[in-house]
Amino acid sequence: MTDKSNIKSYDKPAGGWGALRSVTKFWIGSEKPIKNLRAMLKMNHHKGFDCPGCAWGESPESGMVKFCENGAKAVNWESTGHYVGPDFFAKHSVSALKRHTDYWLESQGRLTHPMQYNPATDHYESVSWEDAFKLVATHLTQLESPHQANFYTSGRASNEAAYLYQLFVRAYGTNNFPDCSNMCHEASGLGMTPTIGVGKGTVVFDDFAKADAIFVIGQNPGTNHPRMLEPLREAVRRGAQVVCFNPLKERGLERFQNPQHPTEMLSNGSEPTNTAYFSPALGGDMAVMRGIAKWLLTWEREAQQNNQPAIFDHEFLQRHTQGVDDYLAAVDATEWEQIEQQSGLSRDEIRHAAAMYCKAERVIMCWAMGITQHHHSVATVKEIVHVQLLRGNVGKPGAGLSPVRGHSNVQGDRTVGINEDPSEAFLNAMEERFSFTAPRKKGNNTIQAIQAMEQDKAKVFIGLGGNFAQATPDTPRTQEALAKCDLTVQISTKLNRSHLITGKAALILPCLGRTEVDMQASGQQGITVEDTFSMVHISHGQLPPSSPLLRSEPAIIAGMAKATLGDYPVNWDELIADYDRIRDLIADTIPGFADFNRKLQHPGGFHLGNAAAQRNWLTPSSKAQFESIKLPDSLLNADIVARGEKPDLILQTLRSHDQYNTTIYGMNDRYRSVFGTRHVLFVNAKDIERLGFKDGDKVDITSLWKDGKKRQVTQFMLVAYDTPMGQAAAYYPETNPLVPLESYGEGTFTPTSKFIAITLAKSAPDNRIEVAAV
Numbered sequence: 075m076t077d078k079s080n081i082k083s084y085d086k087p088a089g090g091w092g093a094l095r096s097v098t099k100f101w102i103g104s105e106k107p108i109k110n111l112r113a114m115l116k117m118n119h120h121k122g123f124d125c126p127g128c129a130w131g132e133s134p135e136s137g138m139v140k141f142c143e144n145g146a147k148a149v150n151w152e153s154t155g156h157y158v159g160p161d162f163f164a165k166h167s168v169s170a171l172k173r174h175t176d177y178w179l180e181s182q183g184r185l186t187h188p189m190q191y192n193p194a195t196d197h198y199e200s201v202s203w204e205d206a207f208k209l210v211a212t213h214l215t216q217l218e219s220p221h222q223a224n225f226y227t228s229g230r231a232s233n234e235a236a237y238l239y240q241l242f243v244r245a246y247g248t249n250n251f252p253d254c255s256n257m258c259h260e261a262s263g264l265g266m267t268p269t270i271g272v273g274k275g276t277v278v279f280d281d282f283a284k285a286d287a288i289f290v291i292g293q294n295p296g297t298n299h300p301r302m303l304e305p306l307r308e309a310v311r312r313g314a315q316v317v318c319f320n321p322l323k324e325r326g327l328e329r330f331q332n333p334q335h336p337t338e339m340l341s342n343g344s345e346p347t348n349t350a351y352f353s354p355a356l357g358g359d360m361a362v363m364r365g366i367a368k369w370l371l372t373w374e375r376e377a378q379q380n381n382q383p384a385i386f387d388h389e390f391l392q393r394h395t396q397g398v399d400d401y402l403a404a405v406d407a408t409e410w411e412q413i414e415q416q417s418g419l420s421r422d423e424i425r426h427a428a429a430m431y432c433k434a435e436r437v438i439m440c441w442a443m444g445i446t447q448h449h450h451s452v453a454t455v456k457e458i459v460h461v462q463l464l465r466g467n468v469g470k471p472g473a474g475l476s477p478v479r480g481h482s483n484v485q486g487d488r489t490v491g492i493n494e495d496p497s498e499a500f501l502n503a504m505e506e507r508f509s510f511t512a513p514r515k516k517g518n519n520t521i522q523a524i525q526a527m528e529q530d531k532a533k534v535f536i537g538l539g540g541n542f543a544q545a546t547p548d549t550p551r552t553q554e555a556l557a558k559c560d561l562t563v564q565i566s567t568k569l570n571r572s573h574l575i576t577g578k579a580a581l582i583l584p585c586l587g588r589t590e591v592d593m594q595a596s597g598q599q600g601i602t603v604e605d606t607f608s609m610v611h612i613s614h615g616q617l618p619p620s621s622p623l624l625r626s627e628p629a630i631i632a633g634m635a636k637a638t639l640g641d642y643p644v645n646w647d648e649l650i651a652d653y654d655r656i657r658d659l660i661a662d663t664i665p666g667f668a669d670f671n672r673k674l675q676h677p678g679g680f681h682l683g684n685a686a687a688q689r690n691w692l693t694p695s696s697k698a699q700f701e702s703i704k705l706p707d708s709l710l711n712a713d714i715v716a717r718g719e720k721p722d723l724i725l726q727t728l729r730s731h732d733q734y735n736t737t738i739y740g741m742n743d744r745y746r747s748v749f750g751t752r753h754v755l756f757v758n759a760k761d762i763e764r765l766g767f768k769d770g771d772k773v774d775i776t777s778l779w780k781d782g783k784k785r786q787v788t789q790f791m792l793v794a795y796d797t798p799m800g801q802a803a804a805y806y807p808e809t810n811p812l813v814p815l816e817s818y819g820e821g822t823f824t825p826t827s828k829f830i831a832i833t834l835a836k837s838a839p840d841n842r843i844e845v846a847a848v
């Protein structure tokens with residue numbers, strides 16, 4: 075049983091010795107320390123492999139080897155010396171495996187053999203690749219309609235794998251491409267496309283060195299993008315400002331040392347990385363941005379009256395934007411009372427933030443899940459864009475918009491066609507190149523895919539990576555929906571919950587990881603990825619495959635495609651023999667990839683181009699577009715308000731320092747001082763008292779939703795934490811049972827994982843032992 079003794083204060087800076095110690099631990103514990111060290115030295119290096127961690131990029135000119143603590147964990151986790159093969163599955167039935175934690179499942183090691191579920195014995199049994207592909211083909215060809223199959227993608231898939239996957243699935247006849255992006259940065263694309271004409275970040279790595287201010291909004295880079303700490307630190311050192319907005323005090327943003335600077339570590343000193351830290355309420359960022367705009371407008375008027383230099387960039391607004399007057403009228407019409415109430419910040423605090431914004435000539439605004447996983451996320455992203463446009467902070471060096479992506483190739487997957495709602499131009503290009511009729515019906519996103527399975531409208535689920543059963547909301551309901559399928563197929567590196575939520579038939583197709591050598595008929599292959607700055611580069615695995623039976627993701631997709639479609643619309647085997655041929659097809663059909671194979675020879679790769687960064691606005695008006703949107707009337711769902719229900723707290727679900735999404739590396743969250751458990755609920759001390767509890771008490775958490783269904787998780791320990799009153803936090807995926815399937819963002823269908831209305835009740839005494847050991 076866990077108790078308060080596991081919560082110890084961690085007062086060291088982020089990065090530094092703690093990080094190094096942790097890397098070393100994972101390294102030595104990996105059982106292949108020397109090989110992995112050699113591999114790590116090749117990570118993010120020319121002719122090495124791309125870090126399978128996050129999508130942060132590097133300067134293309136930098137020859138330095140860059141890796142971080144969490145990148146090292148990702149590599150070691152993939153290249154473990156433990157294996158999960160037929161013997162393992164003979165020993166453990168699926169029902170027995172279900173009783174283990176997610177941590178235990180993945181810790182068992184790398185999947186080594188294709189496996190097929192036998193419902194008669196409740197065990198997975200080994201199957202040949204040929205029979206596995208045949209089973210997939212039989213199911214797919216027997217469906218009444220191709221729209222009865224869903225093809226999920228997690229953002230680790232390479233451009234080559236993703237491109238082949240979408241070609242296969244579109245030739246088969248559907249756009250049903252739910253993907254992890256639906257749960258992640260969907261709002262960033264949907265917010266930026268109508269306003270600036272492109273759905274991707276407008277900055278590149280080198281812009282960070284030129285910025286006068288960097289706003290970090292709803293993002294925890296110390297854990298999730300540790301390599302970003304370096305440019306932030308450099309910025310502060312140059313005298314630039316780093317301005318953070320986060321309801322939680324995140325240690326990585328408060329201060330840190332970087333393991334790449336040993337002298338600093340020796341002195342154990344640390345510098346503040348931020349010059350201001352604002353703690354808004356969950357979901358309050360749109361109101362914060364509106365407040366900043368309101369101050370700018372006030373100062374602009376004062377400047378005009380007093381003949382002082384303008385606050386707005388009038389030349390930019392005039393030449394490059396449309397709709398600013400209506401927008402400013404909307405800003406005028408927004409009451410301070412509503413801004414203060416919704417943002418959780420005072421007018422004065424917002425004034426401070428606005429002053430910092432104004433002081434800087436060049437501002438980059440970065441954001442991540444704290445912005446995108448809300449009901450009004452698209453509107454919030456648009457409001458960030460608006461504030462940036464007012465001072466011409468888009469399309470000049472050192473300034474711009476930077477949604478910091480999650481998975482290492484989530485951005486690339488979208489670029490090459492993993493999209494349930496593809497553009498007409500994209501489909502036309504596919505049709506022209508491959509001479510087939512592409513499906514025009516809009517496909518299922520993640521939420522719709524679950525609903526389709528629940529309603530028996532979808533019968534086959536194929537997952538290219540990821541852990542659909544755990545990453546998605548409303549866990550028991552989602553898992554029931556998956557289990558209704560006729561066939562579930564998971565292409566994976568490691569055992570996870572999704573393998574245990576089987577359809578009537580189920581397959582596990584084990585694949586090579588990014589760290590491993592991919593040998594095909596023409597020799598060793600590389601795969602490409604696109605980072606958050608739209609830089610595309612090649613990655614070559616370094617380590618021997620974990621099992622001779624593993625196939626690459628492109629080869630597995632080609633195997634399913636060939637079994638289902640034959641040599642239509644391409645000769646799949648030929649493409650697998652040499653991935654250059656896949657890249658030639660990408661070059662023929664996707665903008666920005668002309669001369670793909672040659673461009674890859676440049677160390678660091680090449681930039682895909684970004685029209686908005688060139689102040690070329692691909693909007694209907696050919697201008698950057700202001701929209702005069704209103705703040706939401708209430709952040710709390712209107713039906714919950716109408717039912718008169720009052721939440722005790724609003725809950726956000728986030729990542730610990732020892733996890734990669736649903737992959738749990740360990741039970742500690744060093745920077746938040748939590749050790750040995752993940753069942754914690756971070757709450758303001760005054761709230762704990764207000765609600766009649768004590769720090770360390772165990773509570774059951776229930777979420778409120780309009781359908782009145784009971785959604786609950788139990789036995790979470792209350793931990794007093796530096797967060798505003800009313801705002802709570804707990805780890806994902808354990809809290810996904812609380813997120814209602816229908817609670818998603820307007821236009822995005824992204825689950826509102828950062829805004830869940832909850833009530834608490836004291837837990838019954840718990841005699842379970844939390845199993846932390848492998």
Ligand SMILES: Nc1nc2c(c(=O)[nH]1)N[C@H]1C(S)=C(S)[C@@H](COP(=O)(O)OP(=O)(O)OC[C@H]3O[C@@H](n4cnc5c(=O)[nH]c(N)nc54)[C@H](O)[C@@H]3O)O[C@H]1N2
Binds near residue numbers: 356
């Ligand atoms: N080591 C590691 N790296 C990762 C991942 C991982 O799990 N582990 N996951 C990858 C993926 S797929 C992604 S998408 C990214 C995720 O990267 P992040 O977005 O940093 O991930 P979260 O842990 O969800 O953290 C969200 C942060 O936003 C804050 N926040 C929550 N709600 C609000 C809000 O309403 N307003 C504001 N201002 N702040 C808010 C939280 O306190 C938290 O600090 O990281 C990627 N990199």
Ligand SMILES: Nc1nc2c(c(=O)[nH]1)N[C@H]1C(S)=C(S)[C@@H](COP(=O)(O)OP(=O)(O)OC[C@H]3O[C@@H](n4cnc5c(=O)[nH]c(N)nc54)[C@H](O)[C@@H]3O)O[C@H]1N2
Binds near residue numbers: 568
């Ligand atoms: N409540 C809540 N829910 C969330 C979030 C949240 O913040 N809160 N965040 C959301 C976000 S941002 C995202 S991106 C999703 C993530 O959703 P997913 O991308 O579906 O989940 P992951 O946990 O990243 O997937 C881990 C699994 O991927 C497999 N894997 C690892 N490497 C490879 C590889 O190289 N190839 C293949 N084929 N498989 C591999 C392993 O088997 C591993 O078990 O979760 C979302 N869900």
Ligand SMILES: [Mo]
Binds near residue numbers: 257258259479480481
């Ligand atoms: Mo993500």
